[in-house]
Amino acid sequence: MTTIKATCPGCGDVELASPQVRLVVCSVSAWSFYAFHCPTCTDEVRRHATDEVVRLLSTGGVTAEPWDVPAEALEERAGATISWDDVLDFTLALEDTDVLAAIAGAVPTTRHLA
Ligand SMILES: [Zn+2]
Numbered sequence: 001m002t003t004i005k006a007t008c009p010g011c012g013d014v015e016l017a018s019p020q021v022r023l024v025v026c027s028v029s030a031w032s033f034y035a036f037h038c039p040t041c042t043d044e045v046r047r048h049a050t051d052e053v054v055r056l057l058s059t060g061g062v063t064a065e066p067w068d069v070p071a072e073a074l075e076e077r078a079g080a081t082i083s084w085d086d087v088l089d090f091t092l093a094l095e096d097t098d099v100l101a102a103i104a105g106a107v108p109t110t111r112h113l114a
Pocket of ligand 1: 008009010011012038039040041042043
């Protein structure tokens, strides 16, 4: 089995086996990461996985987990963020759905004669 050498911020260099390393390869390469629990202090260490790191870990026997980011997460957003007041206003508006339903029911509908 391949020995993977990594560095824990608190303990320094550590040696891991491939099952001890989690490799997540994201559709947005800047979000790919690898993680492991340090065998000495048990802290989780998580770092960005560059394309080169992905290649090295994969060839070392680490199974890559694919992560496809939903398109909605990548959308550009404009305008102000919603506030708690906006959420409260929305909640109050939902309480008025009976009024909205009554208005919608009052709209004349077209009837087709057979
Ligand atoms: Zn450590």
